[in-house]
Amino acid sequence: MSVSVDLRAWAAETARVRLEGLPRRWKHTQGVAKQAERARGIVDDLDLLVAAAWLHDIGYAPDLVRTGVHAVDGAVFLAEVGAPERLLALVAHHSCACVEARNQGISIEWQDESTALRDALWWADMSTTPTGAVTDVHRRIAEVVERYGPDHVVTRSVTEASDALICAATRTERRLAEQAQV
Numbered sequence: 001m002s003v004s005v006d007l008r009a010w011a012a013e014t015a016r017v018r019l020e021g022l023p024r025r026w027k028h029t030q031g032v033a034k035q036a037e038r039a040r041g042i043v044d045d046l047d048l049l050v051a052a053a054w055l056h057d058i059g060y061a062p063d064l065v066r067t068g069v070h071a072v073d074g075a076v077f078l079a080e081v082g083a084p085e086r087l088l089a090l091v092a093h094h095s096c097a098c099v100e101a102r103n104q105g106i107s108i109e110w111q112d113e114s115t116a117l118r119d120a121l122w123w124a125d126m127s128t129t130p131t132g133a134v135t136d137v138h139r140r141i142a143e144v145v146e147r148y149g150p151d152h153v154v155t156r157s158v159t160e161a162s163d164a165l166i167c168a169a170t171r172t173e174r175r176l177a178e179q180a181q182v
Contacts, residue, residue, distance in 0.1 A: 072092060
């Protein structure tokens with residue numbers, strides 16, 4: 001990946017090429033990118049946030065599945081194409097994916113940055129339905145649990161991670177509200 005590449009445009013096109021054949025996943029991804037745009041002014045790098053939003057679920061593309069943990073598979077693909085390290089880490093850790101990875105016996109080699117940008121990515125993902133509509137983190141968690149069923153590793157993982165997801169969303173919403181008051 002060339003340094004001169006427009007990261008947002010590259011991410012959007014890469015996501016489209018890989019996810020367009022998965023209509024619900026593609027709609028969700030488009031909605032997450034739209035939500036991420038709302039974080040203007042509360043993160044240190046809006047372009048990186050929006051790129052991460054476009055690419056957060058790229059690991060669901062059938063030809064990229066290796067471990068079965070989409071966040072890890074997406075980050076591995078991005079590493080292979082030379083994407084920036086920070087982008088890899090954001091994708092690898094989006095929405096507390098480390099919990100699912102641990103529950104599946106898979107390690108994540110990238111560090112979670114625990115920043116406002118990371119929180120905003122988690123918020124954008126956890127406030128967007130599978131069809132791209134806006135929701136809130138509590139409804140989104142409930143939707144994931146219902147969709148996967150009680151015994152699925154994703155359900156166990158999102159339930160375990162729910163406090164962290166809710167806290168990230170709450171921090172982001174607080175930052176957005178504070179910015180709106182300025």
